[in-house]
Amino acid sequence: MKVIGLTGLIGSGKTTVANIFIRHGVKVIDTDQIAHDITASNGIAIPMIIKQFGARYIDNSGALSRDKMRELVFGDESAREELEKILHPIIFDEVNRQIAAFNVESYLILMVPLLFKSPRYLKITSRNIFVDCNYDAIVSRLKARNNFTQHQVDNILATQVTREKQMLLADDIIYNNGGIDNLEQQVNLLHEKYLQLK
Ligand SMILES: CC(C)(COP(=O)(O)OP(=O)(O)OC[C@H]1O[C@@H](n2cnc3c(N)ncnc32)[C@H](O)[C@@H]1O)[C@@H](O)C(=O)NCCC(=O)NCCS
Numbered sequence: 001m002k003v004i005g006l007t008g009l010i011g012s013g014k015t016t017v018a019n020i021f022i023r024h025g026v027k028v029i030d031t032d033q034i035a036h037d038i039t040a041s042n043g044i045a046i047p048m049i050i051k052q053f054g055a056r057y058i059d060n061s062g063a064l065s066r067d068k069m070r071e072l073v074f075g076d077e078s079a080r081e082e083l084e085k086i087l088h089p090i091i092f093d094e095v096n097r098q099i100a101a102f103n104v105e106s107y108l109i110l111m112v113p114l115l116f117k118s119p120r121y122l123k124i125t126s127r128n129i130f131v132d133c134n135y136d137a138i139v140s141r142l143k144a145r146n147n148f149t150q151h152q153v154d155n156i157l158a159t160q161v162t163r164e165k166q167m168l169l170a171d172d173i174i175y176n177n178g179g180i181d182n183l184e185q186q187v188n189l190l191h192e193k194y195l196q197l198k
């Protein structure tokens with residue numbers, strides 16, 4: 001079984017691309033989803049977050065207060081590192097559990113936004129896809145989806161490996177600067193290619 005890494009800048013279209021692979025019957029492991037699950041109400045990371053950051057970062061339902069934590073960690077590198085120190089090992093263990101449980105014959109997709117900063121994931125993946133999207137499209141999509149300001153988007157992008165560097169590091173690039181239709185054709189071609197991987 002091959003593991004294909006899928007990454008891209010915030011709001012670039014990783015989930016949209018992953019959903020097209022899913023329609024082909026491909027299994028997708030999504031580290032953002034795992035991060036959400038372990039910080040939901042009664043999630044296993046919640047006690048460690050309270051210990052490190054205090055109960056003010058937990059909402060009334062017992063889940064991580066994502067807005068408050070986002071404001072903190074994308075303006076404070078050491079806080080981000082503390083949060084990552086809590087969450088990343090748990091996420092990595094869960095990824096390995098899911099890979100073992102899936103028992104796929106051909107390939108699966110592993111979606112990791114920080115892939116090119118994460119040597120332990122790069123050890124698992126056979127090839128890596130970068131979903132490319134230009135800055136203006138990212139800002140306008142995140143304004144529409146999350147109501148983010150340009151400043152908020154800039155703060156998050158500043159913590160991520162640059163678009164140019166990720167394009168150089170990727171084996172395959174999916175261009176998502178225009179409409180959705182063209183995405184499907186690009187994913188279809190990659191799907192055929194990955195089915196042939198030895
Ligand atoms: C700060 C948090 C609470 C903000 O939550 P929010 O719901 O706004 O974002 P969500 O988790 O859905 O992530 C959306 C995108 O933000 C970007 N992002 C998330 N975490 C990070 C990070 N540590 N560094 C850089 N970018 C990040 C990615 O592009 C990701 O796709 C959340 O992002 C978080 O818990 N981050 C730390 C965990 C992590 O590193 N996750 C990445 C998957 S391994």
Ligand SMILES: Nc1ncnc2c1ncn2[C@@H]1O[C@H](COP(=O)(O)OP(=O)(O)OP(=O)(O)O)[C@@H](O)[C@H]1O
Nearest residue numbers: 009010011012013014015016141145176178179180
């Ligand atoms: N080609 C496109 N045209 C228009 N809107 C798009 C396109 N691709 C994605 N979007 C929209 O842009 C937003 C971001 O896309 P998506 O959620 O797939 O990105 P992501 O990389 O998974 O985001 P995140 O980094 O926040 O997890 C969504 O609202 C999605 O519907």
